[in-house]
Amino acid sequence: MTSQPSVAASPRPRPGVTGSLVAQKAVMAVTGVVLFLFVVGHLAGNLKIFEGPAAFNAYAEGLRTVGAPFVGRGCSPTSGPPSRRRAPAGGRAR
Numbered sequence: 621m622t623s624q625p626s627v628a629a630s631p632r633p634r635p636g637v638t639g640s641l642v643a644q645k646a647v648m649a650v651t652g653v654v655l656f657l658f659v660v661g662h663l664a665g666n667l668k669i670f671e672g673p674a675a676f677n678a679y680a681e682g683l684r685t686v687g688a689p690f691v692g693r694g695c696s697p698t699s700g701p702p703s704r705r706r707a708p709a710g711g712r713a714r
């Protein structure tokens with residue numbers, strides 16, 4: 621029996637832009653920059669905790685509603701339409 625070198629079968633290249641390694645790396649770079657900028661901004665926003673509850677709550681509320689009405693409050697798969705949301709037992713609705 622002859623031993624064959626083990627060569628993994630190369631997958632078929634995907635069609636379109638996602639098949640290009642350069643395009644994949646460009647997407648990775650752009651999304652990385654966006655995430656980095658968000659985290660830096662988020663750090664700055666979180667420092668509002670030192671300005672007091674009102675400033676910090678305003679920042680948090682802004683985070684929840686950014687992107688509305690397309691994303692943000694009420695758009696997660698678990699939240700459902702606002703009309704169907706119920707107050708949690710023993711607490712207030714958001």
Ligand code: HEM
Nearest residue numbers: 655656658659662663666676677679680681682683684685
């Ligand atoms: C030590 C690190 C972090 C702290 C202390 C922190 C703190 C917070 C706080 C206090 C809020 C407001 C929550 C509210 O609505 O009452 C928030 C919201 C949020 N944070 Fe962060 N965060 C941290 C890291 C991150 C990172 C690394 C990401 C993403 C890469 C992130 C993404 C978000 C998003 C998307 C929201 C809005 C969602 C929501 O309000 O429900 N956070 N964060």
